[in-house]
Amino acid sequence: MSAAPQLVVHRDKELMAQAAAARLITKIVDAQAARGFASVVLTGGRNGNGLLAALSSAPARDAVDWSRLDLWWGDERFLPDGDPERNYTQAREALLDSVPLDPARVHPMPASDGPYAKGIYPDIADGADAAAEAYAAELAAAAGPEHYQSAAAAAGGSVPTFDVLMLGVGPDTHVASLFPESPAVRETDRMVVGVHGAPKPPPTRVSLTLPAIRSAREVWLLAAGEDKANAAAIALSGAGEIQAPAAGAHGRARTLWLLDAAAASQLPRDLYPPASP
Numbered sequence: 001m002s003a004a005p006q007l008v009v010h011r012d013k014e015l016m017a018q019a020a021a022a023r024l025i026t027k028i029v030d031a032q033a034a035r036g037f038a039s040v041v042l043t044g045g046r047n048g049n050g051l052l053a054a055l056s057s058a059p060a061r062d063a064v065d066w067s068r069l070d071l072w073w074g075d076e077r078f079l080p081d082g083d084p085e086r087n088y089t090q091a092r093e094a095l096l097d098s099v100p101l102d103p104a105r106v107h108p109m110p111a112s113d114g115p116y117a118k119g120i121y122p123d124i125a126d127g128a129d130a131a132a133e134a135y136a137a138e139l140a141a142a143a144g145p146e147h148y149q150s151a152a153a154a155a156g157g158s159v160p161t162f163d164v165l166m167l168g169v170g171p172d173t174h175v176a177s178l179f180p181e182s183p184a185v186r187e188t189d190r191m192v193v194g195v196h197g198a199p200k201p202p203p204t205r206v207s208l209t210l211p212a213i214r215s216a217r218e219v220w221l222l223a224a225g226e227d228k229a230n231a232a233a234i235a236l237s238g239a240g241e242i243q244a245p246a247a248g249a250h251g252r253a254r255t256l257w258l259l260d261a262a263a264a265s266q267l268p269r270d271l272y273p274p275a276s277p
């Protein structure tokens with residue numbers, strides 16, 4: 001099952017980040033109350049990090065039991081550990097270093113040094129492919145029994161059932177590191193892939209695939225700014241997922257687009273109610 005997109009449009013990107021942070025806090029608290037823990041997939045990019053920064057300064061952040069939160073990543077820029085451009089580094093700075101997480105529940109994607117370094121692997125591309133395989137194994141090891149009915153299981157893989165999986169939307173409609181017309185967006189079997197020659201730097205990346213993304217209960221797509229208006233309009237107007245990867249990102253129970261007014265400016269007005277004043 002996958003859910004038709006719902007849209008929420010906020011006045012500007014600051015309000016969008018604050019409202020999305022409040023929404024995420026509630027989701028985590030509810031999942032922890034229902035099942036004892038929550039599982040969230042983070043995204044890289046300005047909008048994802050803006051949400052984490054807003055969460056960091058939200059007073060209600062103390063409602064979350066940070067020690068019972070599983071964190072995963074939707075994609076990673078394949079760079080050395082600690083590189084300021086790594087999504088993991090940026091998430092740590094925005095929020096993770098300031099909350100009492102259980103390190104065993106935090107699952108960053110591998111870095112390009114350490115076990116997947118150039119030198120051990122013939123080149124950086126092989127390292128990213130090996131890192132993707134290792135991350136797929138880590139996800140499979142954490143998958144619970146519910147995953148058997150998921151899009152991942154249908155594709156022959158297994159991932160945990162994420163409560164919320166967040167994705168920033170690129171101006172070309174990419175999500176995670178799934179770029180239009182790329183081999184990664186066409187992947188139907190593997191849950192995680194190495195990405196080579198990405199149009200957004202750095203060119204080498206690691207990414208969840210659409211079957212893994214579609215196994216989440218809720219998928220939230222974040223888009224703010226004028227440069228996202230065309231992408232949102234294309235993805236929400238019936239485009240195919242190979243040409244417009246954001247169009248293929250659905251949650252099992254809910255697909256939620258969180259936009260600011262600028263990113264929503266090219267959408268047909270009947271798709272969403274007006275932004276709050």
Ligand SMILES: O=C(O)C(O)[C@@H](O)[C@H](O)[C@H](O)COP(=O)(O)O
Pocket residue numbers: 043044045046047048075076077087167168169170171174175176177200
């Ligand atoms: O590693 C990355 O760069 C991403 O995860 C990527 O998919 C990002 O989320 C989008 O490009 C949106 O980025 P912005 O929010 O910065 O526009």
